[in-house]
Amino acid sequence: MQTVSIEAKPGGVLDVVLSGEIDFTNAAHIVDVVREAIAGGCPETVRVDLAAVTFLDSSGLGVLIRAMKAAAAVDAAFRVEHPTEKVFDQLQMTGLLAPFGIAETGG
Amino acid sequence: MKTDQGYQHRLNELEAKIGRARLDPVVVCERAAGLLAGRIGCRVDEAHTHLRQLAAEQDRDVHEVAADALAALEARGVTPPAQLRTAADALTRHHRTPSPRPDPLPQPDPVPPTREWTEIVQQVLDALPGRRTLVAPERDPDGLIVDYRFVAVSSSVVDLSGRRREDLLGRRVSEVYPSIVDGPVWAAWRDALADRQPREVGPVPYVSSDDDSPTGVTVTVHVQPLGDGLLNSWVRHDEQTRLAERMAHTERLGNLGWGEWDLVTDTTVWSDELYRIYERDPADGPMPREESEALVLPDDDGVRKQAAVAFGRGETADLLYRIRVNGRIKHLRAVVDAVRDAGGRPLKIYGILQDVTARESSRVKLAQVERQLREHQESLAIEHRLAAQLQQIVLPIPDAPIDLPGIRVAVRYLPAERASRVGGDWYHAAVARDGSVVLAVGDVAGHGVQAAATMAQLRHTLTALTVTTTTHPAELLSNLNELLYAGDAPDGTATAVILRFDPATRQLRWAQAGHPAPLHTRAGVTTELARPYGPLLGALPDPGYDTAGITIEHDDVVVIYTDGLVEHRSHSLAEGLVPVVARLNRFSAEEQPASLAGLLAELHTANPDDDTCILAARCLERRHG
Structure with missing residues (x-):
């Protein structure tokens, strides 16, 4: 089951696409993969797509936070896109909508 | 010779x-x-x-x-080996000329064919599997062969007309099978006696003097000179074909192959499946024995030696060993036996080999998985025990409600159902130096020992801060955020809600960091209190936390909890909150409210995935005087 795929797009954009349930069972692996891609690629923007993520636990949230920190470390912009309603609620609850560049209205 | x-x-x-x-x-x-x-x-x-x-x-x-x-x-x-040889020597002594041998046996005087030697052959035939006949030539006074006579016959011989050993023994071939006379078999016998080389005749049509014999059957006759006679075995062709087909099916189904090594003629025969097992082209012929032996894994030498000893004792060797073929290891079961002469000396060694790799590797794989599972469970159990112990040490859960100034507090903690998910939930309920009561619950991201350690750090820091620095919820959260963001637990995040209750004014102020808001219940109505701005701890360098506040009354109950209470994979937080709110409504609607502990017990249903910590606080009647 593929939970993470990463693609470097033109214009210095690194697309990280997550899918399925992101939780303590796979968080550490995903963090390793994402960190390596960010540190190795030095992108200008890191874009994380959550459209296919059905569940995040606290470790799953940790993945996003570590990706954000890794992006900050190479001075890249960090953006999270297309959270499902449930994930949106979680990000709102944890106060991460603004840091992840998501509008409060859910757009 | x-x-x-x-x-x-x-x-x-x-x-x-x-x-x-x-x-x-x-x-x-x-x-x-x-x-x-x-x-x-x-x-x-x-x-x-x-x-x-x-x-x-x-x-x-x-x-x-x-x-x-x-x-x-x-x-x-x-039995001394020399003794074992005697009988077999007797079989061949008539045509052997003395030859230099390292261990010469006494050479018997040449004797003409007698009844004695054919009797020995008869005994050998009786002991060996298969159907064979021994014929001896009958010569005229000039020494020319005129007929042959059956002098020894395997007991299992039944010819196509139903004739058995007793019908053949001692009779002339020309009487029993007149059509053989001057036919190809007849010629082969004559030639074999002349050059003493074995030959094969056929397929030839089977004909007997008996009119009832089946038609359309062909046979191949193997002729082997033996003493002064000729040892013959017949193979029926339809039978051979049927047998071959059956064998081929059996071989393929069972991954079975067989091989034969004839020590007398030094010929080796392999079945098709044996070529498949050894991944060898049948066109190349059987693999030389040294080569096939070199494929055996050195670890299995011992097994092979044990088998060789068993074989030496005349037993059938049955062994499991491994070979390496084209880089892959195959597990083989081999049953090795021999056709032995009357003295027990092997004449022909045959082995049946079965490729049991699939069975062996699935057995090994199963054992591996079982072992890993056991180890995994053991390490999980150890970690669970450790995390639970750590939690017990830093977070003793009070059995009974605690009375603090102006407020009574009850706490329940339930570890996750799944051992691996026991984590870092914590609570705090204590009077601060300034006389206020500080209540908090928090949830460290992740599970296991690391989370429990972070939990301990947060809780101790909070206690120290409320005593030394501040009781302001937002300031407390900022400090905890800094601890996690810049501290020596990199990447740790946590959520928390902190309340400050002033017993003098009954004012309740709170701040939260990525955490569910407190619930407030009064007279059958439960509301979720405001969630002032506050991202979870450890994510951002300096987020700033807002504060909210209300004034509570006697018997009001405030509940703070970690999201194990309401969060499930299968439904949203809001859905998870519905039964909790309903229970709180009933509780606060009752004239004689039940105990806080009873309330918590009812609220509590273990979450498989997450720890749950609930803290309920009831505002007490103001003390007068």
């Missing part, structure tokens, strides 16, 4: 090999222990121990002691 010498040579080699295997220290020890155990009626491992003790007492190598023991134990009942 040449064939005969070659056979002797191969036989010597085989005996030498068995002898070497017998001398292998491991084999010697095994055999000595086995014989000892059998002789004195103890277990084999006890026999081993005894041998080792003996060796220690005598200050000798255990193998030497075992060899001595073996020699003593085997002293009786062993």
Whole structure:
């Protein structure tokens, strides 16, 4: 089951696409993969797509936070896109909508 | 002649090999222990121990002691090899000319064919599987062959007309099978007697003097000169085809192959499946024995040696070993037996091999998975125990409600149902130095020992801060955020809600960091209090936390909880909150409210995925005076 795929797009954009349930069972692996891609690629923007993520636990949230920190470390912009309603609620609850560049209205 | 010498040579080699295997220290020890155990009626491992003790007492190598023991134990009942040879020598002595031998046996005087030698052949035929006849030529006074007579017949012989041994023995071939006379078989017999070479005739039509014999059957006759006679075996072609088909099916179904090594003619035959097992092109012929033996994994040498010893004792060897073919390891089961002469000497060695790799590898895989599972469960159990112990040490959960100034507090903590998910939930309920009551619950991201350690750090820091620095919820959260963001637990995040209750004013102020808002219930109505701005701890360098506040009244209940209470994979937070709110409504609607502990017990249903910590606080009646 593929939970993470990463693609470097033109214009210095690194697309990280997550899918399925992101939780303590796979968080550490995903963090390793994402960190390596960010540190190795030095992108200008890191874009994380959550459209296919059905569940995040606290470790799953940790993945996003570590990706954000890794992006900050190479001075890249960090953006999270297309959270499902449930994930949106979680990000709102944890106060991460603004840091992840998501509008409060859910757009 | 040449064939005969070659056979002797191969036989010597085989005996030498068995002898070497017998001398292998491991084999010697095994055999000595086995014989000892059998002789004195103890277990084999006890026999081993005894041998080792003996060796220690005598200050000798255990193998030497075992060899001595073996020699003593085997002293009786062993048939000398020379004796074993006698009968077989009798079989061939008539046409053997004396040849130089390293261990010459007394050469018997040449004797003409007598009844005696055909009787021995008859005994051999009786002992061997298969259907064979021995015919001897009948000559006229000029020495010309005029007919043949059946002089020995396997007991299992039944010809196509139903004739058995007793119908054939002693009769002339021309009487029983007149059509053979001057036919191809007749010619083959004559030629074989002349050049003493074996030959094969056929397929030839089967015809007998009996009119009832089936038609359309062909046979192939193998002719082997033996003494002054000719040993014949017949193979029916339809039978052979049927048999071959059946064999092929069986071979393929069972991954079975067979091979034969004829020591007399030094020919090796492999079945199709054996070529498949060894991944060899049948066009290349059977693999030379040295080559196939080199494929055996060195670890399995011992097994092969044990089998060789068993074979040497005349037993059927049945062994499991591994070979490496084209880089892949195959597990083989081999059953090796021999066609032996009357003296027990092997004439032909045949082996049936089964490729049991699939079975072996699935067995090994299963064992591996079971072991990993066990190890995994063990390490999980250890970690669970450790995390639970840590939690117990830093977070003793009070059994009964605690009375603090103006407020009564009850706490329940339930570890996750799944051991691996026990994590870092914590609570705080204490009076601060300024007389206010500080209440908090928090949830460290992740599970296990690391989370429990972070939990301990947060809780102790909070306690220290409320005593030394501040009781302001937002300031407390900022400090905890800094601890996690910049501290020595990198990447740790946590959520928390902190309340400050002023018993004098009954004012309740709170701040939260990525955490569910407190619930407030009064007179059957439960509301979720405001969630002032506050991202979870450890995510951002300096987020800033907002504060909210209300004033509460006597019997109001405020509940703070970690999201294990409401969060499930299967539904949203809001959905999870519905039953909690309903229960709180009932609780606060009652005239005589139940105890806080009872409320918490009812709220509590274990979440499989997450720890749950609930803290309920009821505002007490103001004390007067």
